[in-house]
Amino acid sequence: xxxxxxxxDLQQVHRWYESSVEVVKAVDGxxxxxxxxxxxxxxxxxxxxxxxxxxxxxxxxxATGGSIVFNDVNLNDLSDSAICDLRRHEIGIIFQFYNMHPxxxxxxxxxxxxxxxGIPASQRSQRATELLKEIGLxxxxxxxxxxxxxxxxxxxxxARALTNEPQVIIADEPTGxxxxxxxxxxxxxxxxxxxxxxxxxMVTHDESLLTEDMRILHLIDGKIFG
Ligand SMILES: Nc1ncnc2c1ncn2[C@@H]1O[C@H](COP(=O)(O)OP(=O)(O)O)[C@@H](O)[C@H]1O
Ligand SMILES: [Mg+2]
Numbered sequence: 001x002x003x004x005x006x007x008x009d010l011q012q013v014h015r016w017y018e019s020s021v022e023v024v025k026a027v028d029g030x031x032x033x034x035x036x037x038x039x040x041x042x043x044x045x046x047x048x049x050x051x052x053x054x055x056x057x058x059x060x061x062x063a064t065g066g067s068i069v070f071n072d073v074n075l076n077d078l079s080d081s082a083i084c085d086l087r088r089h090e091i092g093i094i095f096q097f098y099n100m101h102p103x104x105x106x107x108x109x110x111x112x113x114x115x116x117x118g119i120p121a122s123q124r125s126q127r128a129t130e131l132l133k134e135i136g137l138x139x140x141x142x143x144x145x146x147x148x149x150x151x152x153x154x155x156x157x158x159a160r161a162l163t164n165e166p167q168v169i170i171a172d173e174p175t176g177x178x179x180x181x182x183x184x185x186x187x188x189x190x191x192x193x194x195x196x197x198x199x200x201x202m203v204t205h206d207e208s209l210l211t212e213d214m215r216i217l218h219l220i221d222g223k224i225f226g
Protein backbone atom coordinates (compact mmCIF):
# COMPACT_ATOMS: atom_id res chain seq x y z
CA UNK A 1 0.00 0.00 0.00
CA UNK A 2 1.34 3.44 -0.85
CA UNK A 3 1.15 6.02 1.87
CA UNK A 4 -0.28 9.34 0.75
CA UNK A 5 2.05 12.29 1.25
CA UNK A 6 0.66 15.47 2.73
CA UNK A 7 1.15 18.59 0.61
CA UNK A 8 -0.90 21.04 2.68
CA ASP A 9 -1.73 20.67 6.34
CA LEU A 10 -4.26 23.23 7.57
CA GLN A 11 -5.16 23.65 11.20
CA GLN A 12 -7.87 25.96 12.42
CA VAL A 13 -7.30 28.38 9.55
CA HIS A 14 -9.20 31.64 9.86
CA ARG A 15 -9.37 34.69 7.62
CA TRP A 16 -11.57 37.32 9.10
CA TYR A 17 -11.98 40.74 7.54
CA GLU A 18 -12.47 43.28 10.29
CA SER A 19 -13.70 46.80 9.68
CA SER A 20 -15.10 49.39 12.06
CA VAL A 21 -18.62 48.20 11.21
CA GLU A 22 -18.41 44.43 11.04
CA VAL A 23 -16.34 41.26 11.05
CA VAL A 24 -16.68 39.04 7.98
CA LYS A 25 -15.59 35.50 8.75
CA ALA A 26 -14.65 34.59 5.16
CA VAL A 27 -12.69 31.51 6.23
CA ASP A 28 -13.68 30.29 9.63
CA GLY A 29 -11.78 27.41 11.23
CA UNK A 30 -10.69 25.08 8.45
CA UNK A 31 -8.90 21.84 9.33
CA UNK A 32 -7.79 19.98 6.22
CA UNK A 33 -5.07 17.86 4.72
CA UNK A 34 -4.44 18.01 0.99
CA UNK A 35 -2.44 15.07 -0.33
CA UNK A 36 0.01 15.02 -3.22
CA UNK A 37 -1.85 13.94 -6.33
CA UNK A 38 -5.27 15.06 -5.08
CA UNK A 39 -7.70 16.82 -7.39
CA UNK A 40 -9.69 18.84 -4.89
CA UNK A 41 -12.87 20.55 -5.96
CA UNK A 42 -14.08 23.07 -3.42
CA UNK A 43 -17.72 23.60 -4.14
CA UNK A 44 -19.74 26.41 -2.63
CA UNK A 45 -22.09 29.30 -3.39
CA UNK A 46 -20.98 32.83 -4.18
CA UNK A 47 -19.67 34.57 -1.07
CA UNK A 48 -18.92 31.33 0.80
CA UNK A 49 -15.19 32.13 1.04
CA UNK A 50 -13.80 30.19 -1.94
CA UNK A 51 -11.52 32.90 -3.32
CA UNK A 52 -10.33 33.88 0.15
CA UNK A 53 -9.52 30.25 0.85
CA UNK A 54 -7.55 29.80 -2.38
CA UNK A 55 -5.64 33.04 -1.85
CA UNK A 56 -4.47 31.67 1.49
CA UNK A 57 -3.28 28.42 -0.13
CA UNK A 58 -1.52 30.38 -2.88
CA UNK A 59 0.27 32.64 -0.42
CA UNK A 60 -1.47 35.68 -1.90
CA UNK A 61 -3.03 36.46 1.47
CA UNK A 62 -2.25 35.66 5.10
CA ALA A 63 -4.46 33.83 7.56
CA THR A 64 -5.59 35.83 10.58
CA GLY A 65 -5.49 32.65 12.67
CA GLY A 66 -4.33 29.04 12.51
CA SER A 67 -1.57 27.52 10.43
CA ILE A 68 -1.04 26.48 6.83
CA VAL A 69 1.88 24.11 6.39
CA PHE A 70 3.03 23.52 2.82
CA ASN A 71 5.57 20.74 2.39
CA ASP A 72 6.53 20.97 6.06
CA VAL A 73 6.98 24.76 5.90
CA ASN A 74 4.59 26.98 7.84
CA LEU A 75 3.56 29.81 5.51
CA ASN A 76 3.27 32.11 8.55
CA ASP A 77 7.02 31.78 9.09
CA LEU A 78 7.98 32.85 5.57
CA SER A 79 9.07 36.35 4.56
CA ASP A 80 7.28 38.01 1.65
CA SER A 81 10.18 37.24 -0.66
CA ALA A 82 10.24 33.59 0.39
CA ILE A 83 6.51 33.40 -0.36
CA CYS A 84 7.16 35.01 -3.75
CA ASP A 85 9.78 32.36 -4.46
CA LEU A 86 7.32 29.65 -3.50
CA ARG A 87 4.73 31.08 -5.90
CA ARG A 88 7.32 31.32 -8.63
CA HIS A 89 8.47 27.72 -8.36
CA GLU A 90 5.97 25.53 -6.51
CA ILE A 91 2.50 26.99 -6.96
CA GLY A 92 0.74 27.67 -10.28
CA ILE A 93 -2.32 29.91 -10.23
CA ILE A 94 -5.21 30.03 -12.71
CA PHE A 95 -7.79 32.81 -12.57
CA GLN A 96 -11.33 33.03 -13.90
CA PHE A 97 -10.51 35.91 -16.24
CA TYR A 98 -7.29 34.49 -17.73
CA ASN A 99 -4.96 37.36 -16.79
CA MET A 100 -3.18 37.29 -20.13
CA HIS A 101 -1.05 40.28 -21.13
CA PRO A 102 -3.01 41.82 -24.04
CA UNK A 103 0.12 43.05 -25.83
CA UNK A 104 1.96 39.73 -25.70
CA UNK A 105 1.45 36.79 -28.06
CA UNK A 106 0.34 33.37 -26.87
CA UNK A 107 3.92 32.16 -26.89
CA UNK A 108 5.16 35.25 -25.02
CA UNK A 109 2.38 34.90 -22.45
CA UNK A 110 3.43 31.32 -21.74
CA UNK A 111 7.09 32.35 -21.53
CA UNK A 112 6.41 35.27 -19.19
CA UNK A 113 6.55 33.44 -15.83
CA UNK A 114 9.81 31.83 -16.93
CA UNK A 115 11.21 35.25 -17.83
CA UNK A 116 10.37 36.45 -14.31
CA UNK A 117 11.97 33.30 -12.90
CA GLY A 118 15.18 34.08 -14.80
CA ILE A 119 15.13 31.11 -17.16
CA PRO A 120 17.32 31.57 -20.27
CA ALA A 121 15.61 32.39 -23.58
CA SER A 122 16.31 29.13 -25.40
CA GLN A 123 15.00 27.07 -22.51
CA ARG A 124 11.92 29.32 -22.23
CA SER A 125 11.10 28.92 -25.86
CA GLN A 126 11.56 25.15 -25.78
CA ARG A 127 9.36 24.73 -22.70
CA ALA A 128 6.67 27.04 -24.10
CA THR A 129 6.58 25.07 -27.35
CA GLU A 130 6.25 21.83 -25.38
CA LEU A 131 3.35 23.25 -23.35
CA LEU A 132 1.60 24.78 -26.36
CA LYS A 133 1.69 21.35 -27.98
CA GLU A 134 0.23 19.81 -24.85
CA ILE A 135 -2.67 22.25 -24.77
CA GLY A 136 -3.18 22.02 -28.54
CA LEU A 137 -2.45 25.67 -29.32
CA UNK A 138 0.86 25.59 -31.14
CA UNK A 139 -0.89 26.92 -34.26
CA UNK A 140 -1.95 30.03 -32.29
CA UNK A 141 1.46 30.78 -30.84
CA UNK A 142 1.79 34.15 -32.61
CA UNK A 143 -1.77 35.30 -31.96
CA UNK A 144 -2.67 37.94 -29.41
CA UNK A 145 -5.23 37.32 -26.62
CA UNK A 146 -7.90 39.36 -28.44
CA UNK A 147 -7.70 36.81 -31.25
CA UNK A 148 -8.37 33.82 -28.98
CA UNK A 149 -11.65 32.39 -27.68
CA UNK A 150 -12.32 32.22 -23.94
CA UNK A 151 -11.55 28.50 -23.89
CA UNK A 152 -8.28 29.07 -25.73
CA UNK A 153 -7.29 31.86 -23.34
CA UNK A 154 -7.90 29.59 -20.40
CA UNK A 155 -5.81 26.84 -22.00
CA UNK A 156 -3.00 29.41 -22.19
CA UNK A 157 -3.68 30.17 -18.52
CA UNK A 158 -3.13 26.50 -17.71
CA ALA A 159 0.06 26.33 -19.79
CA ARG A 160 1.36 29.43 -18.05
CA ALA A 161 0.61 27.99 -14.63
CA LEU A 162 2.54 24.85 -15.58
CA THR A 163 5.69 26.52 -16.91
CA ASN A 164 7.79 26.13 -13.79
CA GLU A 165 6.53 22.62 -13.05
CA PRO A 166 4.68 23.53 -9.87
CA GLN A 167 3.66 20.93 -7.30
CA VAL A 168 0.18 22.36 -7.12
CA ILE A 169 -2.20 24.27 -9.36
CA ILE A 170 -4.64 26.59 -7.62
CA ALA A 171 -7.61 27.38 -9.87
CA ASP A 172 -10.29 29.94 -8.97
CA GLU A 173 -13.44 29.22 -10.99
CA PRO A 174 -11.35 28.49 -14.10
CA THR A 175 -14.45 27.84 -16.20
CA GLY A 176 -16.61 30.60 -14.73
CA UNK A 177 -16.49 32.66 -17.91
CA UNK A 178 -16.96 29.76 -20.36
CA UNK A 179 -19.85 27.95 -22.02
CA UNK A 180 -20.39 24.32 -21.05
CA UNK A 181 -18.49 22.83 -23.99
CA UNK A 182 -15.37 24.91 -23.33
CA UNK A 183 -15.75 24.34 -19.60
CA UNK A 184 -15.67 20.58 -20.15
CA UNK A 185 -12.52 20.91 -22.26
CA UNK A 186 -10.78 22.88 -19.52
CA UNK A 187 -11.80 20.35 -16.86
CA UNK A 188 -10.50 17.51 -19.07
CA UNK A 189 -7.20 19.33 -19.50
CA UNK A 190 -6.93 19.83 -15.73
CA UNK A 191 -7.75 16.15 -15.16
CA UNK A 192 -4.98 15.14 -17.54
CA UNK A 193 -2.52 17.49 -15.79
CA UNK A 194 -3.55 15.89 -12.51
CA UNK A 195 -3.02 12.38 -13.92
CA UNK A 196 0.57 13.41 -14.70
CA UNK A 197 1.09 14.05 -11.00
CA UNK A 198 0.29 17.72 -10.33
CA UNK A 199 -1.96 18.32 -7.35
CA UNK A 200 -4.95 20.53 -8.18
CA UNK A 201 -7.13 22.62 -5.92
CA MET A 202 -10.01 24.14 -7.85
CA VAL A 203 -13.01 26.07 -6.62
CA THR A 204 -16.30 26.26 -8.43
CA HIS A 205 -19.94 27.01 -7.82
CA ASP A 206 -20.95 24.86 -10.81
CA GLU A 207 -22.06 21.41 -9.74
CA SER A 208 -21.99 20.05 -13.31
CA LEU A 209 -18.18 20.26 -13.33
CA LEU A 210 -17.70 17.79 -10.50
CA THR A 211 -16.49 14.32 -11.47
CA GLU A 212 -15.68 11.20 -9.50
CA ASP A 213 -11.94 11.77 -10.08
CA MET A 214 -12.20 14.74 -7.73
CA ARG A 215 -12.19 14.94 -3.96
CA ILE A 216 -15.19 17.16 -3.42
CA LEU A 217 -15.31 19.50 -0.43
CA HIS A 218 -18.16 21.82 0.40
CA LEU A 219 -17.46 25.34 1.60
CA ILE A 220 -20.32 27.00 3.40
CA ASP A 221 -19.95 30.27 5.32
CA GLY A 222 -16.19 29.81 5.51
CA LYS A 223 -16.40 26.27 6.86
CA ILE A 224 -15.32 23.11 5.00
CA PHE A 225 -17.42 19.97 4.96
CA GLY A 226 -16.13 16.71 3.41
N1 LIG B 1 -11.02 42.34 1.02
C1 LIG B 1 -12.18 42.07 1.64
N2 LIG B 1 -12.63 42.85 2.62
C2 LIG B 1 -13.79 42.59 3.28
N3 LIG B 1 -14.58 41.53 3.00
C3 LIG B 1 -14.17 40.70 2.01
C4 LIG B 1 -12.97 40.93 1.27
N4 LIG B 1 -12.84 39.92 0.34
C5 LIG B 1 -13.91 39.13 0.50
N5 LIG B 1 -14.72 39.59 1.50
C6 LIG B 1 -15.97 38.96 1.98
O1 LIG B 1 -15.65 37.64 2.38
C7 LIG B 1 -16.70 36.74 2.01
C8 LIG B 1 -16.13 35.64 1.11
O2 LIG B 1 -15.72 36.22 -0.13
P1 LIG B 1 -15.03 35.36 -1.27
O3 LIG B 1 -13.88 34.63 -0.67
O4 LIG B 1 -14.72 36.27 -2.39
O5 LIG B 1 -16.18 34.32 -1.66
P2 LIG B 1 -16.44 33.48 -2.99
O6 LIG B 1 -15.16 33.41 -3.75
O7 LIG B 1 -16.91 32.14 -2.50
O8 LIG B 1 -17.52 34.17 -3.74
C9 LIG B 1 -17.77 37.60 1.34
O9 LIG B 1 -18.73 37.93 2.32
C10 LIG B 1 -17.00 38.81 0.89
O10 LIG B 1 -17.84 39.92 0.82
MG1 LIG C 1 -14.68 33.88 -5.73
